[in-house]
């Protein structure tokens with residue numbers, strides 16, 4: 086049979102022409118608008134190195150909810166409203182689920198950590214491991230522990246109210262350490278906590294992701310250390326051992342405990358036990374180590390920052406605290422609050438949601454990266470763009486939230502109390518990269534908030550003239566946003582002008598000898614059980630490098 090190539094050639098030529106025309110016609114579309122840029126450097130000179138979330142928000146108010154910044158050929162697309170973030174990151178998640186490469190984090194050793202991992206089969210595997218451990222059902226298994234730690238939290242706050250920032254830090258650390266390694270963390274001096282804190286500090290020191298010179302100009306990592314702009318590359322290399330410790334030390338320790346028969350149930354011990362009968366490949370060992378470290382890395386600071394913002398909100402808006410306490414008193418009566426009370430505490434729920442909206446712990450989320458050219462509302466978004474879903478801009482959107490700067494839990498309630506405004510889901514991100522720890526996060530925050538409000542009053546400090554002091558909000562933004570009191574380790578008590586006072590009195594139950602320590606109760610009404618005595622900080626055979 087005669088076989089002609091002509092039709093194939095015509096179809097191929099037509100296809101190529103079509104692709105060419107489509108590409109061209111797409112790339113001829115305008116980019117999203119943005120502030121004026123320099124000819125070659127683009128926006129390099131005006132890219133914010135602090136408070137990105139607020140600068141982006143201001144630019145978006147001026148130029149539109151989707152803006153483009155560019156730097157030496159690299160596009161940064163900022164999405165400042167929920168609609169565009171849902172349209173792109175949720176609905177087109179096949180295009181927008183990658184992460185940009187962050188050279189600083191890579192040199193530090195965070196490359197294979199889920200939060201910064203490129204999209205692909207390994208990422209999906211890590212997310213599967215996370216999802217199994219943190220579904221709403223799986224999180225129920227952690228509730229007894231969260232309750233116990235929240236009660237210990239208020240005991241500690243009662244005893245050392247001026248230490249509230251480090252005590253709240255302890256609470257969020259203790260939860261993730263117990264889940265991940267079965268570790269009972271009694272204080273912030275615990276060896277695991279020290280390692281994890283060093284890793285967190287190394288990460289925070291780079292500022293907002295993508296904001297330091299070696300992220301912008303990765304070639305700087307190959308230049309000698311005296312060359313200007315190489316500081317962060319050298320810093321990351323020097324600190325990479327800290328990350329290695331975070332991955333190896335608890336893993337080796339839990340393995341040893343399993344061999345001794347002393348391991349507590351945990352994410353890590355569960356995985357190691359299940360794998361006991363099989364030889365794990367190097368990659369499987371890495372996967373377990375890395376996801377375990379990521380639970381701490383992603384779960385601790387965010388929860389801590391949120392509980393700190395809660396304390397600040399109670400100081401600034403005492404009427405909200407009173408209303409929540411009245412609700413708790415009416416519903417809970419003379420016992421301690423529990424998870425089962427949550428559906429009956431709608432105001433407390435709104436209060437927690439308002440903390441999450443008012444001050445999202447990750448104020449501009451974690452950047453995504455697009456893997457294909459795309460068009461949104463007639464604007465061209467080139468492949469490889471860094472896409473920032475600005476959670477702060479979304480929570481300050483005046484089209485969605487009335488008087489958005491104000492802390493107002495009732496905004497979520499239907500009329501006449503509120504305007505039935507939506508919860509700020511942007512706080513936990515979007516699409517295939519949405520926070521997999523969100524159910525645990527909210528339940529940890531709930532337990533801390535409800536237990537504190539049931540047992541303590543958070544008041545304004547009084548100055549020498551007997552006047553209430555209104556604290557000024559000061560914070561520092563890396564990936565997470567903390568109150569400055571935390572990041573600079575100022576004694577919060579002076580800095581935040583906050584006073585925590587017990588609604589309870591410390592005493593022993595009637596008829597029992599007063600040993601002066603155990604029980605806290607409020608004039609016979611609500612009794613806080615004996616503080617849980619957590620295991621001493623015993624340092625288990627550390628690797629030599631650690632000594």
Ligand code: HEM
Pocket residue numbers: 199200201202212215219379380383384385387388391445446447450451452453511512513514515516517518519520521522523525526527
């Ligand atoms: C109030 C507390 C928390 C907030 C506000 C928060 C928020 C976020 C946000 C905004 C992202 C980025 C989502 C995106 O890229 O679109 C994220 C990612 C992540 N979060 Fe959370 N988070 C919190 C607590 C937690 C907890 C407790 C855990 C662990 C148990 C956790 C684990 C993770 C992980 C592993 C990722 C990376 C996911 C990925 O890249 O695929 N987070 N979180």
